[in-house]
Amino acid sequence: MKQGRKSPFLVPLFSEEGFAPGSEPTLFHAETHPCRENAWEGLDDLEVLREKVTLCRDCRLREGARGVVFGEGNPQAHVMLVGEGPGATEDEMGRPFVGKAGRFLDAMLRSAGFQRDSVFIANIVKCRPPENRLPLPDEVVACFPHLKAQIRIINPRVVVCLGALSAQTLVDPSIRVTRDRGRWWTKDSRKYLVTYHPAAVLRDENKKKPMLEDFQALRKVYIEMLSDEKEGRIPLLRET
């Protein structure tokens, strides 16, 4: 692969708020793993993908996890939310965002008029990293084909990136959430919204209001999309 070639999916060498000081951003282009990158090409059934991914043992994370947390929600959702990786409760229950951070995310969704089961929720990596550490770059690369296939099959209009790892992996490795939250990107006819990870907001109350604003912006964009296209494919909005 040529250096600097543009790809909509880049897997960065990640640290909490960006690249480690003084280090060059080392991009693990998914394209350097062409076979794995397109591992699920041609597979268009989300349930079949779920069955296959559940059997995955492609990285070390599976050894320390109870199982693969594939993700859940509406398979035709217009809105998809992508976090970092499962935590202890998620690992135990086999579902994404069901612990404290998950309940907070549910509240954020409700504040914007979305029912949890009307969107699709997934993570960058599908198995719990030990002691809730951030996924390592090779783990992100290993797991990336699963997320890429999920996005392709669900084909959401909007992807909400919850936290730096998600934003840097899916949108742009140079993103800093503290600087760029609330911003929108468009790639491949899909909108990406960058916001905080719910767990970060639980650790810092000051992030709550900005995250609420981001979800209000999500609601506004979503309503505009529906009104523009008059699709009504999914009744995502509750009465308010």
Ligand code: SF4
């Ligand atoms: S984290 Fe992803 S790549 Fe690693 S074993 Fe789990 S499903 Fe497979």
